Amino acid sequence: MNAQEVIDLEQSHVLGVYGRAPFVLARGAGSTLYDTEGRAYLDCVAGIAVNALGYNDAGVAQTMGEALASGMLHVSNLYHTAPHARLAALLCETSFADKVHFCNSGAEANEGAFKFARRYGRAYGGDDKVEILAFTNAFHGRTMGALAATPRPKYQEPFTPLMPGVRFAEFNKVESARAQMDATVCAIIVEPIQGEGGIHVATPDFLAGLRALADEYDALLIYDEVQCGVGRTGTLWAHQGYCTGEEGRLFEPDILTAAKPLAAGLPIGAILMRQRVADTIHKGDHGSTFAGGPLVTSVAHHVVSRVAQPAFLAEVEAKGKLLHDLLEEINSPHIVALRGKGLLVGVELDIEAADVVARGYAEGLILVNAGPTVLRLAPPLVITEAEIHEVVARLARTLHAL
Ligand SMILES: Cc1ncc(COP(=O)(O)O)c(C=O)c1O
Known part of the structure; x- marks a missing residue:
């Protein structure tokens, strides 16, 4: 042809x-x-x-070859595999996270993050603590929850009703975020560098302000690093570029979502989280048929090991x-x-x-x-x-x- x-x-x-x-x-x-x-x-x-x-x-090809030699392209999440465990450990070692959950794409990672945030909100704040605060110009994906947090009429309007419970503030304006905060907010989601929205870099004051607001209202701070994460900005995770010196922790999230480059082009998403989030999630709360299989996690381990150097x-x-x-x-x-x-x-x-x-x-x-x-x-x-x-x-x- x-x-x-x-x-x-x-x-x-x-x-x-x-x-x-x-x-x-x-x-x-x-x-x-x-x-x-x-x-x-x-x-x-x-x-x-x-x-x-x-x-x-060459490293990706070699890793794929070795993974394929096992004969196991896929096994269900009902079984343990070493590549899955090793990748999760590496992601925790190289970040703020204590636990990782794998999925298959960026939108799916954000969907999972929203579910976990609502689980956390209910556990600590009661049945009303389910609202999510997102920002102007954000892009979090095309599925119903991620789309609800992506405030673009062209993407949203043909598909309403979307997931309820999302409110918006102006990107890079802490006071705008403060005006939207109350006890019903369970999570704030932000891209440290907005990608699809036009490459807008969050200011250090904005991220530190969001961290403080999240702490004040016992809400989770979620960084969507689907586009800016995995080395793209010169640090393994984009927010780590803000984490200099003693004040590093001021910029750390409770949840981070990653996807795009993680497995060199094979579909993968990951939700990294702190233990206090993980503590509220139970067996059967979430899952996926394909996620975290041995081939994709072997390749992702190669990518992260290399990029993190x-x-x-x-x-x-x-x-x-x-x-x-x-x-x-x-x-x-x-x-x-x-x-x-x-x-x-x-x-x-x-x-x-x-x-x-x-x-x-x-x-x-x-x-x-x-x-x-x-x-x-x-x-x-x-x-x-x-x-x-x-x-x-x-x-x-x-x-x-x-
Ligand atoms: C910041 C951000 N979040 C989420 C997504 C959605 O990722 P996916 O297309 O893998 O669902 C994208 C995709 O461009 C993105 O840039």
């Missing part, structure tokens, strides 16, 4: 909820994707912050700074602002980001937007400095052409 035949076949049979690029991808290596016509693209999307180790990583994280930080500095040097009247941290960068434009994405393909650049006028750069964490120079040169040419 040639590219057009693949596109036609897909359009005939696949539900049309995605706007897809006008080519067919065939293979990847490092930070480069190749289409069926042999054209190469430098990938600044990484499966939307998924392919942290790029394409065709201080040298790897220092490189992400340095490469993020290089990307930011080079973007600042682009002399384009279309760039209005630069935001982000590490290798999660938002370029606010005065034109439609979709036009830049479309034009970028001709320059051999795979880009994605985050809202109508923000271009999002989230390349594989293993992108090289030379590739970053090339990305920015191609982006400059793309912008000049518009």
